[in-house]
Amino acid sequence: MNILLTGGTGFVGRNLTKSISKEHSVFCITRKTNVSLESCNLILQDLSKPLDYSKLPVNIDTIIHLAQSPNYKQFPEKALDIYRTNCDSTVNLLDYGRIIGIKNFIYASSGSLYLPSKNPFSENNVVNPIDFYNLSKNISEQLVNSYSNYFDTTILRFFFVYGPNQKNKLIPNLIDSIKEGKTIYLNSKEGMKFTPTYIDDAVAAIEKSISLRGNNTLNISGNETISIRKISETIGKLLGREPIFEYKEGKEVNYIADNSLMKSLLQINETTSVEDGLRKTIGY
DSSP, X not given: OEEEEESTTSHHHHHHHHHHTTTXXXXXXXXOSSOOOTTOEEEEOOTTSOOOGGGSOSOOSEEEEOOOOTTTTOTTTTHHHHHIIIIIHHHHHHHHHHHHTOSEEEEEEEGGGBOXXXXXXXXXXXXXXXXXXXXXXXXXXXXXXXXXXXXXXEEEEEOOEEOTTOOSSHHHHHHHHHHTTOEEEESSSSOOEXXXXXXXXXXXXXXXXXXXXXXXXXXXXXXXXXEHHHHHHHHHHHHTOOOEEEXXXXXXXXXXXXXXXHHHHHOOOOOOOHHHHHHHHHTO
16 A cells, blocks of 8 residues: 655654554655655655645555644744645645545644543544644644545544653653652642553554544543643653652543444554653653
8 A cells, every 4th residue: 555644754654654564565755855764755845835736646555644743832923824734734644635536644743632631532532722733733623624525534542652762742751850850740639630541552553544434533531540640740750869849729620431332433442551662762
């Protein structure tokens, strides 16, 4: 099978490429000129600009769209780049897929689209984007759904993906804070409760989605719900350091996924335990 991948130089993309290139031919769109990806055919394109179809292959079976703007936190200064990279790229890829006759389109979205709740989120929960980045993801989801009459579509809402060599995300930031003796702030006794996803499980979900038929939206997460306090204590145990906590009054915010649809449609029943995932991430 021939697969076109965006976001191949990112954390999830690099891990995915290593896996799917064993059985598939992979073409990776990137705007970086100084990168190399093992077993991937690089295509130089800037996704914030119109696609140059002359540079793209025409015999693609599946498009996997992982790319997002690297400036997603810089609103409003980088609003145009966020919108063009996250939204314009999506509709450009969808229409390219329609023109060449792809079989399916897989889009990487986020569990942060949901309005924070004490209860687990199912895919039927109303989404309520709280910032410009999440609004762009929501728009892209709607664009993907609008093309479902032309090919199979799958939207994967990932919850807190983590693993080795990741930077500037929740779990690596917690690891760094505990290593450096920095304070971890909690908005309640336990802090936010969430369902982290180890990178191997995220990759497995994407791979299994390649053969999924129909129009689907799935939460992707690990099976364990854990609090910021508990995961910090687990990290501390692995590092041999005591986490430092401080309570700052605030609204209780939880991001807990109901992943039952993932289990039934993708046949992923067992996921990496948080402790095992942290051990692999830290390198112990």
